[in-house]
Amino acid sequence: MAPAVAGGGRVRSNEPVAAAAAAPAASGKPCVCGFQVCACTGSAAVASAASSLDMDIVAMGQIGAVNDESWVGVELGEDGETDESGAAVDDRPVFRTEKIKGVLLHPYRVLIFVRLIAFTLFVIWRISHKNPDAMWLWVTSICGEFWFGFSWLLDQLPKLNPINRVPDLAVLRQRFDRPDGTSTLPGLDIFVTTADPIKEPILSTANSVLSILAADYPVDRNTCYVSDDSGMLLTYEALAESSKFATLWVPFCRKHGIEPRGPESYFELKSHPYMGRAQDEFVNDRRRVRKEYDEFKARINSLEHDIKQRNDGYNAAIAHSQGVPRPTWMADGTQWEGTWVDASENHRRGDHAGIVLVLLNHPSHRRQTGPPASADNPLDLSGVDVRLPMLVYVSREKRPGHDHQKKAGAMNALTRASALLSNSPFILNLDCDHYINNSQALRAGICFMVGRDSDTVAFVQFPQRFEGVDPTDLYANHNRIFFDGTLRALDGMQGPIYVGTGCLFRRITVYGFDPPRINVGGPCFPRLAGLFAKTKYEKPGLEMTTAKAKAAPVPAKGKHGFLPLPKKTYGKSDAFVDTIPRASHPSPYAAAAEGIVADEATIVEAVNVTAAAFEKKTGWGKEIGWVYDTVTEDVVTGYRMHIKGWRSRYCSIYPHAFIGTAPINLTERLFQVLRWSTGSLEIFFSKNNPLFGSTYLHPLQRVAYINITTYPFTAIFLIFYTTVPALSFVTGHFIVQRPTTMFYVYLGIVLSTLLVIAVLEVKWAGVTVFEWFRNGQFWMTASCSAYLAAVCQVLTKVIFRRDISFKLTSKLPSGDEKKDPYADLYVVRWTPLMITPIIIIFVNIIGSAVAFAKVLDGEWTHWLKVAGGVFFNFWVLFHLYPFAKGILGKHGKTPVVVLVWWAFTFVITAVLYINIPHMHTSGGKHTTVHGHHGKKLVDTGLYGWLH
Numbered sequence: 015m016a017p018a019v020a021g022g023g024r025v026r027s028n029e030p031v032a033a034a035a036a037a038p039a040a041s042g043k044p045c046v047c048g049f050q051v052c053a054c055t056g057s058a059a060v061a062s063a064a065s066s067l068d069m070d071i072v073a074m075g076q077i078g079a080v081n082d083e084s085w086v087g088v089e090l091g092e093d094g095e096t097d098e099s100g101a102a103v104d105d106r107p108v109f110r111t112e113k114i115k116g117v118l119l120h121p122y123r124v125l126i127f128v129r130l131i132a133f134t135l136f137v138i139w140r141i142s143h144k145n146p147d148a149m150w151l152w153v154t155s156i157c158g159e160f161w162f163g164f165s166w167l168l169d170q171l172p173k174l175n176p177i178n179r180v181p182d183l184a185v186l187r188q189r190f191d192r193p194d195g196t197s198t199l200p201g202l203d204i205f206v207t208t209a210d211p212i213k214e215p216i217l218s219t220a221n222s223v224l225s226i227l228a229a230d231y232p233v234d235r236n237t238c239y240v241s242d243d244s245g246m247l248l249t250y251e252a253l254a255e256s257s258k259f260a261t262l263w264v265p266f267c268r269k270h271g272i273e274p275r276g277p278e279s280y281f282e283l284k285s286h287p288y289m290g291r292a293q294d295e296f297v298n299d300r301r302r303v304r305k306e307y308d309e310f311k312a313r314i315n316s317l318e319h320d321i322k323q324r325n326d327g328y329n330a331a332i333a334h335s336q337g338v339p340r341p342t343w344m345a346d347g348t349q350w351e352g353t354w355v356d357a358s359e360n361h362r363r364g365d366h367a368g369i370v371l372v373l374l375n376h377p378s379h380r381r382q383t384g385p386p387a388s389a390d391n392p393l394d395l396s397g398v399d400v401r402l403p404m405l406v407y408v409s410r411e412k413r414p415g416h417d418h419q420k421k422a423g424a425m426n427a428l429t430r431a432s433a434l435l436s437n438s439p440f441i442l443n444l445d446c447d448h449y450i451n452n453s454q455a456l457r458a459g460i461c462f463m464v465g466r467d468s469d470t471v472a473f474v475q476f477p478q479r480f481e482g483v484d485p486t487d488l489y490a491n492h493n494r495i496f497f498d499g500t501l502r503a504l505d506g507m508q509g510p511i512y513v514g515t516g517c518l519f520r521r522i523t524v525y526g527f528d529p530p531r532i533n534v535g536g537p538c539f540p541r542l543a544g545l546f547a548k549t550k551y552e553k554p555g556l557e558m559t560t561a562k563a564k565a566a567p568v569p570a571k572g573k574h575g576f577l578p579l580p581k582k583t584y585g586k587s588d589a590f591v592d593t594i595p596r597a598s599h600p601s602p603y604a605a606a607a608e609g610i611v612a613d614e615a616t617i618v619e620a621v622n623v624t625a626a627a628f629e630k631k632t633g634w635g636k637e638i639g640w641v642y643d644t645v646t647e648d649v650v651t652g653y654r655m656h657i658k659g660w661r662s663r664y665c666s667i668y669p670h671a672f673i674g675t676a677p678i679n680l681t682e683r684l685f686q687v688l689r690w691s692t693g694s695l696e697i698f699f700s701k702n703n704p705l706f707g708s709t710y711l712h713p714l715q716r717v718a719y720i721n722i723t724t725y726p727f728t729a730i731f732l733i734f735y736t737t738v739p740a741l742s743f744v745t746g747h748f749i750v751q752r753p754t755t756m757f758y759v760y761l762g763i764v765l766s767t768l769l770v771i772a773v774l775e776v777k778w779a780g781v782t783v784f785e786w787f788r789n790g791q792f793w794m795t796a797s798c799s800a801y802l803a804a805v806c807q808v809l810t811k812v813i814f815r816r817d818i819s820f821k822l823t824s825k826l827p828s829g830d831e832k833k834d835p836y837a838d839l840y841v842v843r844w845t846p847l848m849i850t851p852i853i854i855i856f857v858n859i860i861g862s863a864v865a866f867a868k869v870l871d872g873e874w875t876h877w878l879k880v881a882g883g884v885f886f887n888f889w890v891l892f893h894l895y896p897f898a899k900g901i902l903g904k905h906g907k908t909p910v911v912v913l914v915w916w917a918f919t920f921v922i923t924a925v926l927y928i929n930i931p932h933m934h935t936s937g938g939k940h941t942t943v944h945g946h947h948g949k950k951l952v953d954t955g956l957y958g959w960l961h
C-alpha cells in the first residue's frame with residue numbers, strides 16, 4: 015500500500031508513551047503520577063494489592079511527557095477539544111492533541127502554495143514555448159510534468175494539517191484500573207495470522223505470542239487467537255510449548271518490568287535497564303529464565319523432527335503398505351485433524367477440517383499470586399500475578415476448489431470464532447512476524463478508542479516498525495516518510511489508512527455498522543460528526559459496565575433489530591448472530607458471566623463458523639469484514655470504513671509499539687511493492703474508486719485515497735523522464751528547443767522548494783533528510799520496475815480479465831545469518847522486474863558518454879545545451895544507485911565497484927564514439943544540426959538517422 019518509503023532506523027526520543035521506561039525504579043520515594051493507589055509511595059500493602067505490574071506503576075509518572083520541539087498542544091476549547099467541566103485532574107483526557115508549531119507550520123504551508131504557483135507558471139511557460147524540432151517530445155514531456163505536478167499535489171494536500179496525538183496512560187489507568195488490581199478496560203481480542211511455519215519461522219511466531227501474553231493488559235480481558243493457514247501440527251505444538259514457557263516468562267516480565275516482552279529480542283539486548291523493584295533478585299531470576307528460554311528454543315527447533323519421529327513410532331505399529339495413509343499424531347496419541355506430514359486425502363495443505371483448540375482457557379477474574387521460591391520454583395512469585403490470558407489456536411477448514419482469500423479470509427474466520435469465545439469489542443491485528451515491543455502498546459491504542467470523540471473511531475493504526483534492516487536502509491524498508499509523515503498527517507483529516515498489521519479495530523465496524531451520527535442531519539464530514547458525538551466513556555468515574563455500554567457506541571436499533579444488515583448476511587449461525595448485539599460489550603469478562611465460555615458446544619460452533627462453505631451467500635468479504643478478491647486487503651478494508659463516515663487514528667509511541675521484519679533482499683522488496691502497487695491500482699479500477707466514494711469522505715481524505723490508488727501510474731511518466739534526456743545527447747533534441755536561462759530558473763525553483771518543503775516535513779515528522787533521500791531513491795527504483803509492472807498487470811486484468819496471484823512474502827533469511835545479519839541484502843535473485851532499471855542505467859551512462867565525447871570533439875561548446883541533460887543524468891543515476899549496488903551482489907559491497915562499473919561503460923562509449931569515424935558518417939544523409947548558438951555545425955549521420 016505504501017507509495018513512498020524511507021530509511022534509517024533512527025531512534026526517536028520525542029515520542030511519549032513510554033518515555034515511561036526512562037522513569038527510575040521506585041524505591042520508596044513519592045511519585046508524581048497522581049494515581050490514587052500508588053506503589054511508589056512505599057506502602058507495601060497497597061503495592062501488593064495494586065497490581066503485579068510493578069513497572070507500570072513506576073512508569074506512570076512520565077507517561078505522555080512531550081519534549082518534541084516541533085509540536086504544541088492544541089488549546090482546550092479549540093478544535094472541539096473543549097472540556098466544559100474545567101481542568102481538574104479527574105477530567106484530563108486520555109489523550110492529548112497537538113499541532114505543529116507556527117514557526118514550522120506557516121512556512122510549510124506558504125511554501126506549498128509558492129511551489130504550486132511556480133509549477134503552474136512553469137507549465138504555462140512550457141506550453142507557450144513549443145519545440146518545433148521535436149513536437150512529440152514536447153507534448154509527452156509536458157504531459158509528464160503535468161502528472162508530476164498533479165501527483166505531488168495529491169500527496170501534499172492531505173498533509174496541510176498534521177496532527178499528533180499523545181495517549182496519556184496515567185489517566186487511562188486512573189479511569190479504568192481499580193485499587194484491587196482488577197480493571198474495567200474493554201476486552202481486546204488479538205489476532206495473529208500465520209500461513210506457513212517454515213517460511214514464517216515458527217520461533218518468531220512463538221515470540222510474538224509470548225509478547226502478547228506478557229503485555230500489560232488485564233489478563234481476563236485479553237485473548238490471543240492464532241490463525242494457522244497451514245493447518246500443521248508444528249504450529250500447534252510450538253504454541254503449546256509457548257504457553258508452557260509463558261507460565262515462567264509472563265510472571266518474570268511482570269515481576270521485573272521487563273521490556274521488551276518478546277524473549278528473543280529481550281535477551282538480545284546488550285544492556286538490561288532495570289524497571290522492577292526486586293533488583294537483587296533480578297540477576298538470578300534472569301539467569302534462570304534465560305536458561306529456560308534456551309531450552310524452550312531448542313525444543314521449538316527440534317519440534318519438526320520430534321513430530322516426525324513420533325509419527326514413525328505410531329505408524330510402525332500399524333501394519334501398512336504403500337498407499338495407506340500415515341497419520342500425524344499429537345502428543346496425546348490422537349490423530350491430528352489438520353495437514354499431515356505425509357499428506358493424504360483430507361489431511362493436506364488446502365484440504366483439511368477446521369480446528370479450534372483452546373491452549374489456555376479463560377483465566378479467573380481474581381488475581382492469583384504465585385508460589386514463593388522453592389526447589390521446584392527458583393523464582394519467588396509470591397506477590398506476582400501468575401494468570402495468563404486466554405490463548406486459542408484456530409485453523410479454518412480448507413477445501414480444494416474453494417477460494418480461501420488468504421489473510422482476509424483468515425481474519426474473517428477469526429472474527430467469527432472469537433465472537434463466540436470472547437467477543438471483545440476491540441480487535442488487534444498482528445502479522446505473525448510482528449511482536450509487541452512496548453508492553454504499554456495495547457493500552458495506548460485503547461486510549462484512542464475510549465477517549466473523547468472516540469465513538470466514531472473505527473480503527474487505530476500504529477506505524478509499522480522493522481528490525482533486521484541494514485543500517486543504511488538501502489531499499490527504504492523503514493518507510494519512515496510514509497508512516498511518520500503521510501499517516502500522521504492524515505490524522506488531521508479523517509485518519510490514517512489501514513496498512514494491514516498493527517491495527518486496532520472496533521468490532522462493530524468490522525460488522526458493517528455505521529458510526530453513530532448524533533445531532534447530524536444528512537451526510538456530512540465525519541470530523542464534524544465527531545464534534546457533536548459526546549462519548550460516555552470520557553466522563554470521569556464512568557465505567558464501561560454492561561448496561562452503559564449498550565447505551566453507548568452500538569448504533570441504535572435499525573429496521574433489522576440490532577443488526578445493520580439482514581441477518582442472513584452474517585451466515586448461518588444463530589449463536590454467532592446472537593453475539594453481534596453484544597459486540598460492543600466492554601469485556602469478555604462480562605460475556606463470560608453471561609455464559610460465553612470455552613465449553614465443548616461453543617468450540618463446536620467456533621469450528622462451524624470457520625468452515626470453508628460458511629461464507630457462501632453471505633456478506634463476508636463484501637459488506638462485512640476484511641474485503642476479498644484483491645491482492646492487498648488492507649487499504650480497501652479501511653477505505654470501506656472511511657466512506658461510511660468512520661474515522662481512524664494514528665498511534666505512534668516510543669519505544670515502538672510493534673516490531674516486525676522487512677524483506678531486505680532487493681528481489682523480495684520489489685515483489686512486495688509490486689503487490690502493494692497492484693493492490694492500489696486494483697482499487698482504482700474497482701467500484702471502490704475513491705472518486706466515487708460517499709460524501710462522508712472528508713475532501714482531503716479523498717485526495718489521499720486518490721493518491722494511494724494512482725501513484726503507480728507515475729511509472730509511465732518516469733520511464734520517459736529517466737531515458738529521454740539521456741537520449742537527447744544522442745538525438746540532439748531536448749524537451750525544450752532551447753534550454754534558456756528561464757527554463758533553468760523554473761527548474762531551480764521547483765526543485766529547491768521541493769527540498770525545503772521536505773526539510774520542514776522531515777522536521778515535524780521526526781525523521782532525517784537522509785531518510786528522505788532514501789525514500790526518493792527507492793521511489794524511482796520502484797517506479798521503473800514494480801510500479802510499471804503493476805500498471806501492466808492491472809491493465810491486463812482490467813482488459814483481459816486475468817487474475818493476479820501472489821506468493822507469501824518470505825521472512826526466511828537466505829544468507830548465513832550468523833556471519834552477517836544482512837547477508838540477504840546482497841543475495842541476487844534475478845527477476846524480470848530488474849530489466850527496466852538496468853536499461854535506464856545504461857541509457858544514461860551511454861548518453862552522458864556521448865555528450866562527453868561531443869564536447870571533446872568540439873561538437874558542443876555551449877554549456878547550457880549540455881547542462882539540462884547532465885542534470886537529468888545525474889538525477890537518474892543518483893536515484894538508481896542503491897539498485898545498482900543491490901544487483902551487483904556480494905561483490906558490490908563497496909561503492910567503488912559501482913563507480914568503476916559506471917566509469918568503465920562511460921569511457922568505452924565515449925572512446926568508441928570519437929574513434930569510430932563511421933558513427934559520425936554512416937546511416938544515410940548528412941544532416942545539418944540546428945546549431946542553437948551559431949556554433950560549428952557538425953554533420954553526423956547519427957543525428958540524421960535518429961531524426
Ligand SMILES: O=c1ccn([C@@H]2O[C@H](COP(=O)(O)OP(=O)(O)O[C@H]3O[C@H](CO)[C@@H](O)[C@H](O)[C@H]3O)[C@@H](O)[C@H]2O)c(=O)[nH]1
Nearest residue numbers: 207208209243420421424445446514515646647648822823
Ligand atoms: O493465506 C494466507 C496468506 C497470508 N497470511 C498472513 O498474512 C500476513 C501478511 O502476509 P505477508 O505475505 O507477510 O505479506 P506482507 O507483504 O509481509 O504484508 C503486508 O502487506 C499485506 C497485504 O497488503 C498486509 O496484509 C500485511 O499486513 C502487511 O504487513 C502474514 O501474517 C501471513 O501469515 C495468512 O494468514 N493466510
Ligand SMILES: [Mn+2]
Nearest residue numbers: 445447674823
Ligand atoms: Mn509481513
